[in-house]
Amino acid sequence: MNIYNTFDATIANEMKEPSSNISVNSESSSKLSTLTPLSKNVSNFSDEDLNDPNHLLSKMMQNIKLHEPAKNSYKRLSTTQDDLTNKIAYHMKEILELIGEDPSREGLLDTPKRYAKAMLHYTKGYTDDLKEVINNALFESESDEDMIIVKNINFHSSCEHHLAPFFGTCSIGYIPNGKIIGLSKFARIVEVCSRRLQVQERLGRDILNIIIDNLNPKFVVVTIEAEHMCMTARGVQKQGTKTITKVCESTFEDKREKKEALNEFFVLYNSMK
Numbered sequence: 001m002n003i004y005n006t007f008d009a010t011i012a013n014e015m016k017e018p019s020s021n022i023s024v025n026s027e028s029s030s031k032l033s034t035l036t037p038l039s040k041n042v043s044n045f046s047d048e049d050l051n052d053p054n055h056l057l058s059k060m061m062q063n064i065k066l067h068e069p070a071k072n073s074y075k076r077l078s079t080t081q082d083d084l085t086n087k088i089a090y091h092m093k094e095i096l097e098l099i100g101e102d103p104s105r106e107g108l109l110d111t112p113k114r115y116a117k118a119m120l121h122y123t124k125g126y127t128d129d130l131k132e133v134i135n136n137a138l139f140e141s142e143s144d145e146d147m148i149i150v151k152n153i154n155f156h157s158s159c160e161h162h163l164a165p166f167f168g169t170c171s172i173g174y175i176p177n178g179k180i181i182g183l184s185k186f187a188r189i190v191e192v193c194s195r196r197l198q199v200q201e202r203l204g205r206d207i208l209n210i211i212i213d214n215l216n217p218k219f220v221v222v223t224i225e226a227e228h229m230c231m232t233a234r235g236v237q238k239q240g241t242k243t244i245t246k247v248c249e250s251t252f253e254d255k256r257e258k259k260e261a262l263n264e265f266f267v268l269y270n271s272m273k
């Protein structure tokens with residue numbers, strides 16, 4: 001059985017289409033579509049599914065839901081990094097003027113370009129090639145009973161509402177299903193997903209989906225604890241506020257098994273400093 005139960009997120013996941021002014025570029029979308037192979041589970045329909053149209057439809061709907069969240073058809077508007085940097089810098093210079101600064105004063109001369117380079121870094125996840133990132137570091141698992149946890153992977157991301165940083169740690173736990181992955185790859189996956197404009201809920205879901213797509217584990221959970229600068233440095237200005245999200249899925253048909261695995265995750269997670 002290769003169908004994941006519908007997950008329960010700590011906070012409801014709001015998945016939105018990329019804004020309409022981001023168009024699809026075939027080169028980048030083919031690279032990035034490796035994040036969500038839509039056909040992945042189609043070969044896993046049972047005879048029962050194939051003989052009963054209602055069963056089949058309901059299973060197809062589950063599959064569609066599973067792969068809905070990660071939107072990866074993004075496009076950089078220019079082809080070269082230099083061209084992009086110059087275009088962003090041009091607009092940043094205008095913004096400096098709009099806030100009443102003098103972009104020609106010595107301290108600000110290189111600032112638009114510095115900002116452009118920083119912005120491209122904060123959003124480099126749009127162009128990272130996940131296949132290269134994972135680099136075939138998938139190995140046969142020796143036990144499909146034991147849980148693996150990678151705790152406290154730190155990350156920096158940008159909130160899609162204010163372009164303000166949000167940062168914190170991400171922890172991942174999973175029970176394999178024939179395959180394990182090189183441990184560093186979890187941190188690399190977190191890096192790809194966080195270097196985009198995000199909301200925390202979608203960040204967790206994107207990470208979870210990539211793990212499912214590559215490992216098809218029996219159980220997987222992703223927790224994120226983060227501080228949002230848009231809540232501390234501006235807006236409501238509540239220092240020290242942390243947001244915690246959890247997404248979790250499993251192939252277990254019995255919900256109790258999923259609950260037990262989740263308990264095991266939190267016991268282990270809390271016992272390790």
Ligand SMILES: Nc1nc2c(ncn2[C@@H]2O[C@H](COP(=O)(O)OP(=O)(O)OP(=O)(O)O)[C@@H](O)[C@H]2O)c(=O)[nH]1
Nearest residue numbers: 011159160161198199200201228230231234235236
């Ligand atoms: N769910 C969720 N909300 C976020 C995240 N990052 C920022 N936000 C929230 O997005 C909301 C945007 O609300 P708006 O009313 O449109 O924006 P705003 O007027 O700047 O809101 P304030 O921050 O309350 O000043 C705010 O409540 C932010 O706290 C996130 O990762 N997840």
Ligand SMILES: [Zn+2]
Nearest residue numbers: 159161162230
């Ligand atoms: Zn924000």
